[in-house]
Amino acid sequence: MSVLVVLEVEDGRASLVSREALTFARDLGAGELHAVLVGAASEGLLADCRAAGVALVHEATDPALVRYAAAAWAAVVEAAGRAARADLVIAPGTGRGNEVLAHVAARRTLRMAANVVAVESLSPLVVQRQVVGGAALERASVPSRVRLLTMAGHAVEPVPAETPGEARVLPLEVALDSADLRAQVVRVEQRESADTSGLTGARVVVGAGRGAGGPDGFTAVDALAARLGGAVGVSRVVTSLGWRPHHEQVGQTGSRIAPDLYLACGISGSIQHWAGCASSRTIIAVNTDPDAPMVTKADYAVVGDMHEVLPALLEELG
Structure with missing residues (x-):
């Protein structure tokens, strides 16, 4: 056998x-x-x-x-x-x-x-x-x-x-x-900057959703991910609005991740997004809505504005 x-x-x-x-x-x-x-x-x-x-x-x-x-x-x-x-x-x-x-x-x-x-x-x-x-x-x-x-x-x-x-x-x-x-791959075209291995293999992922407010709202997200040696992940609405590229999307129609830490900022936590991050060992949610699904399902939660919480965290990390 x-x-x-x-x-x-x-x-x-x-x-x-x-x-x-x-x-x-x-x-x-x-x-x-x-x-x-x-x-x-x-x-x-x-x-x-x-x-x-x-x-x-x-x-x-x-x-x-x-x-x-x-x-x-x-x-x-x-x-x-x-x-x-x-x-x-x-x-x-x-x-x-x-x-x-x-x-x-x-x-x-x-x-x-x-x-x-x-x-x-x-x-x-x-x-x-x-x-x-x-x-x-x-x-x-x-x-x-x-x-x-x-x-x-x-x-x-x-x-x-x-x-x-x-x-x-x-x-x-x-x-x-x-x-x-009869049906086979005849050509593979690698999209520029479409490497998802950094996201799916990262031990730390800093995620952001609609709460980022726009393309310019990711400065602290990028900085924190770099400071922690991790990767940036985003919700579907972020890619749908064109704020960030699709290869950063976490969820049912994006990448499934299993980091040691997932810091989800300004993400409501739809069932499709949860499907992509549920295997994370520890989830920390940062959201202004205490009743958001991501907040209620997370291991830890900070009820607050990500634009205030992340800069404070970066300052604390030095």
């Missing part, structure tokens, strides 16, 4: 959500830990796999896979699942991870649970998963013989295994046909 984790790669290393998924899978105690990779494994990625306790890395390097194609990746996951004799397959709950496993489920007529945050039992598989944009948890059963699930981002912290794995690379032969490659 084994569990197979679908890897995503960033700059030659296992992405943060992939390392989280490896920890999540290993802690289930569901058997030997395997991973599947589209593309050649770098030494850095193999080091990440060894640290996570991975026994085998199933590597698919067919040139036809250079461009991302969900159906082709699903074929790779299927082949790796057979090679690993896996009865549990886990992917990160990213757009790509959810899409690929949905294809696997459709191809194999299996059931899939998306955005899982916890597993209550393995036999039968009973999980807790995020629904309604992360605003609620649903308890669900996955009765398929081969169970498929995607793990919600930041459901666990990536932790090295007590005993490193061998992470031995096993070449994977995959039979692809034209249908698998």
